[in-house]
Amino acid sequence: MNNFTFYSPTFFAFGKDTEHDAGCYVKRFGGTRVLIHYGGGSVIRSGLLDRVKASLDREGIPYVLLGGVKPNPRSGLVYEGIELCKKEGVDFILAVGGGSTIDSAKAIAAGVVYEGDFWDFYCGKRIEKALPIGTILTIAAAGSEGSPDTVITNENGMFKRGATGDAVRPKFSILNPALTQTLSPYQTACGITDIIAHLYERYLTNTPEVEVTDRLIEALLLTMVHEGPRVIADPNNYEARANIMWAGMMAHNNSCGVGRSQDWTSHDVEHELSALYDCAHGAGLAVTLPAMFTYVMEHDVMRFAQVAVRVWGCQMDFAHPEVTAKAGIEALKKFLVSIGMPVSFSQLGAKEEDIPKLVDVLCNGNGRPGYIEGFTKLNEADCTRIYQLMV
Amino acid sequence: MNNFTFYSPTFFAFGKDTEHDAGCYVKRFGGTRVLIHYGGGSVIRSGLLDRVKASLDREGIPYVLLGGVKPNPRSGLVYEGIELCKKEGVDFILAVGGGSTIDSAKAIAAGVVYEGDFWDFYCGKRIEKALPIGTILTIAAAGSEGSPDTVITNENGMFKRGATGDAVRPKFSILNPALTQTLSPYQTACGITDIIAHLYERYLTNTPEVEVTDRLIEALLLTMVHEGPRVIADPNNYEARANIMWAGMMAHNNSCGVGRSQDWTSHDVEHELSALYDCAHGAGLAVTLPAMFTYVMEHDVMRFAQVAVRVWGCQMDFAHPEVTAKAGIEALKKFLVSIGMPVSFSQLGAKEEDIPKLVDVLCNGNGRPGYIEGFTKLNEADCTRIYQLMV
Numbered sequence: 001m002n003n004f005t006f007y008s009p010t011f012f013a014f015g016k017d018t019e020h021d022a023g024c025y026v027k028r029f030g031g032t033r034v035l036i037h038y039g040g041g042s043v044i045r046s047g048l049l050d051r052v053k054a055s056l057d058r059e060g061i062p063y064v065l066l067g068g069v070k071p072n073p074r075s076g077l078v079y080e081g082i083e084l085c086k087k088e089g090v091d092f093i094l095a096v097g098g099g100s101t102i103d104s105a106k107a108i109a110a111g112v113v114y115e116g117d118f119w120d121f122y123c124g125k126r127i128e129k130a131l132p133i134g135t136i137l138t139i140a141a142a143g144s145e146g147s148p149d150t151v152i153t154n155e156n157g158m159f160k161r162g163a164t165g166d167a168v169r170p171k172f173s174i175l176n177p178a179l180t181q182t183l184s185p186y187q188t189a190c191g192i193t194d195i196i197a198h199l200y201e202r203y204l205t206n207t208p209e210v211e212v213t214d215r216l217i218e219a220l221l222l223t224m225v226h227e228g229p230r231v232i233a234d235p236n237n238y239e240a241r242a243n244i245m246w247a248g249m250m251a252h253n254n255s256c257g258v259g260r261s262q263d264w265t266s267h268d269v270e271h272e273l274s275a276l277y278d279c280a281h282g283a284g285l286a287v288t289l290p291a292m293f294t295y296v297m298e299h300d301v302m303r304f305a306q307v308a309v310r311v312w313g314c315q316m317d318f319a320h321p322e323v324t325a326k327a328g329i330e331a332l333k334k335f336l337v338s339i340g341m342p343v344s345f346s347q348l349g350a351k352e353e354d355i356p357k358l359v360d361v362l363c364n365g366n367g368r369p370g371y372i373e374g375f376t377k378l379n380e381a382d383c384t385r386i387y388q389l390m391v
Numbered sequence: 392m393n394n395f396t397f398y399s400p401t402f403f404a405f406g407k408d409t410e411h412d413a414g415c416y417v418k419r420f421g422g423t424r425v426l427i428h429y430g431g432g433s434v435i436r437s438g439l440l441d442r443v444k445a446s447l448d449r450e451g452i453p454y455v456l457l458g459g460v461k462p463n464p465r466s467g468l469v470y471e472g473i474e475l476c477k478k479e480g481v482d483f484i485l486a487v488g489g490g491s492t493i494d495s496a497k498a499i500a501a502g503v504v505y506e507g508d509f510w511d512f513y514c515g516k517r518i519e520k521a522l523p524i525g526t527i528l529t530i531a532a533a534g535s536e537g538s539p540d541t542v543i544t545n546e547n548g549m550f551k552r553g554a555t556g557d558a559v560r561p562k563f564s565i566l567n568p569a570l571t572q573t574l575s576p577y578q579t580a581c582g583i584t585d586i587i588a589h590l591y592e593r594y595l596t597n598t599p600e601v602e603v604t605d606r607l608i609e610a611l612l613l614t615m616v617h618e619g620p621r622v623i624a625d626p627n628n629y630e631a632r633a634n635i636m637w638a639g640m641m642a643h644n645n646s647c648g649v650g651r652s653q654d655w656t657s658h659d660v661e662h663e664l665s666a667l668y669d670c671a672h673g674a675g676l677a678v679t680l681p682a683m684f685t686y687v688m689e690h691d692v693m694r695f696a697q698v699a700v701r702v703w704g705c706q707m708d709f710a711h712p713e714v715t716a717k718a719g720i721e722a723l724k725k726f727l728v729s730i731g732m733p734v735s736f737s738q739l740g741a742k743e744e745d746i747p748k749l750v751d752v753l754c755n756g757n758g759r760p761g762y763i764e765g766f767t768k769l770n771e772a773d774c775t776r777i778y779q780l781m782v
Contacts, residue, residue, distance in 0.1 A: 001634065003406025003409065007401075007402045007403070011397075012397040014395050210634070211618060212610075212614045212618075212637050216607060219607045219610035222606050223602050227603075239599075239600035240600075243392065243600070246650070247603045
């Protein structure tokens with residue numbers, strides 16, 4: 001196991017009706033003038049935004065509103081949010097929505113207290129300072145509610161890039177599984193896929209002797225395998241949604257990923273798909289993961305065999321572990337299909353002729369050195385082959 | 392799943408040589424005058440105390456020392472520590488040792504800023520305020536390094552009781568697995584048993600639909616089953632110790648116990664043993680757990696069958712699940728024996744004729760209502776039978 005530090009100071013309020021306490025938590029964590037940041041009309045239609053406003057009103061906390069966050073959140077709205085916060089003297093940002101809204105809120109929070117261009121953080125500069133953030137989560141997926149990470153797409157070049165820093169870890173996150181019951185099965189399945197990706201990407205490690213984190217990741221994968229189909233079959237299954245929601249947070253606050261090398265190349269490969277085609281991130285991952293794993297499996301066959309046996313219930317073929325490893329990847333693919341996810345380029349609306357463009361931006365865009373690296377090093381030829389496996 | 396809140400804001404620094412950074416972390420978390428609290432001579436002999444002092448010296452942070460914490464830490468030293476802190480103007484407490492030292496530090500930290508008798512907190516009053524605490528952990532066991540809990544034995548009556556409050560969660564905890572390599576196999580096994588108890592006590596729930604936390608608890612149990620024998624066979628196995636150390640923290644910071652009823656009656660039953668015989672807490676638990684589980688198994692046979700299959704690798708007997716459930720308890724007992732733990736009264740130095748006294752203090756001592764309650768309600772007759780099963 002590698003040396004590490006771990007810090008997850010977010011206060012979580014989990015369960016039914018917990019959004020009514022948003023105002024109390026803003027007060028507890030020092031907010032006196034709030035930006036409520038949200039996405040489209042669903043939080044308005046569902047009445048959630050009104051409940052949040054009422055909660056702030058009860059505490060006498062003034063607020064301004066900025067909606068309009070889109071999936072794959074854009075830099076334009078971030079700049080707008082930064083200006084608004086400065087103008088209005090906002091000292092706390094409350095994100096009401098999913099990972100895109102939270103990521104956009106994190107970017108604004110970091111940008112408000114930074115003299116330069118907030119995009120610097122998405123080019124490798126660590127976020128050291130930010131306005132405090134609270135979240136009210138409406139989809140179990142990105143894990144942004146408990147993470148120091150944020151992903152934004154720069155409209156100038158359509159680069160989709162990540163930034164990180166403990167300063168943007170939410171002070172509090174409100175997780176009410178009932179709020180996710182209005183999601184479509186497709187949106188729900190996209191979230192499930194994103195959570196599974198966060199787990200696999202921690203699982204694909206080159207660090208030996210990491211039994212405890214292996215087991216924890218497998219525990220969360222097993223949860224997704226059990227609860228995923230239940231919630232797709234019955235969108236109103238509160239209990240299944242609750243288990244998925246906590247698993248989604250645990251999958252990405254890094255408590256099960258510490259002390260080991262991780263592999264974020266699947267996310268990198270996918271980001272080019274959602275940046276170019278504006279598809280849902282989870283859908284892009286569903287297409288990416290089986291292709292990616294098929295390509296990199298040989299790097300550590302026993303690791304793929306282990307997850308096949310422990311999570312997917314495959315029988316170990318001791319004479320031919322690669323058969324077991326492949327069976328695990330097939331089982332993942334079947335699972336993704338069973339919850340309604342696309343698993344090919346055409347289902348995603350992606351085009352084979354775009355592969356050179358995808359590969360170029362992936363490996364060379366935004367200052368990249370001609371390759372990406374995690375579990376293995378992948379150059380342009382490797383990435384081309386991976387995209388081709390999705391066709 | 393039940394509604395819950397979860398808050399684990401401790402900063403963890405994990406790995407080799409991390410104790411050298413103690414001074415930096417004290418400074419980061421606001422300490423300017425420190426009480427270094429520790430136990431017996433081992434931290435002196437190993438040179439750890441000198442390394443910690445040097446680290447504080449490098450940051451120019453003055454300190455006073457209070458050693459002498461014993462296993463099953465006593466109220467007398469807590470009173471002494473409170474007086475010392477007040478006299479010396481201490482504003483940060485640094486615990487160097489195991490769970491007993493950390494628990495004693497938490498009691499002092501709460502007592503210094505409280506007008507009344509610190510024992511009030513151990514009679515049910517929640518700890519709302521305390522001096523900040525840092526820890527340098529020397530044994531993987533109690534999980535106190537990441538928990539809001541503390542257990543103290545009151546010398547006036549020998550009541551061993553717990554207190555809790557987020558205010559005594561450590562600001563930082565330094566976990567260097569190499570520091571645990573000097574422990575005897577017996578001490579190591581006691582720690583392993585304590586961790587296993589923390590997991591089982593969360594596992595024994597009456598809350599339905601808790602797949603995610605069930606799976607997480609099983610993951611940590613599987614880790615202990617794998618790593619425990621490795622570290623007993625080779626005390627210098629850093630990797631096994633590292634996996635156990637992180638599992639020990641995760642087992643008790645409640646990330647895998649949220650949203651479900653828990654069962655702390657095994658700890659209650661054991662506390663009377665270690666209070667009366669001053670045995671190691673882990674050893675007392677090794678004697679307690681199999682007896683306890685045998686007695687309460689009928690309350691939920693399928694829960695015990697589940698852990699038997701998922702953790703202990705037992706085959707499910709679908710016609711007779713109680714057979715599987717019992718096999719799991721037997722497997723646990725065999726495991727405890729294999730790592731050198733006692734599993735009977737005589738091995739512990741306990742006496743059958745003391746059972747009435749044990750039961751009386753357990754069920755009626757320190758204001759208890761004549762019974763204890765968790766997974767099931769256990770009255771004096773039940774507790775008598777449980778102690779008899781240990782003979």
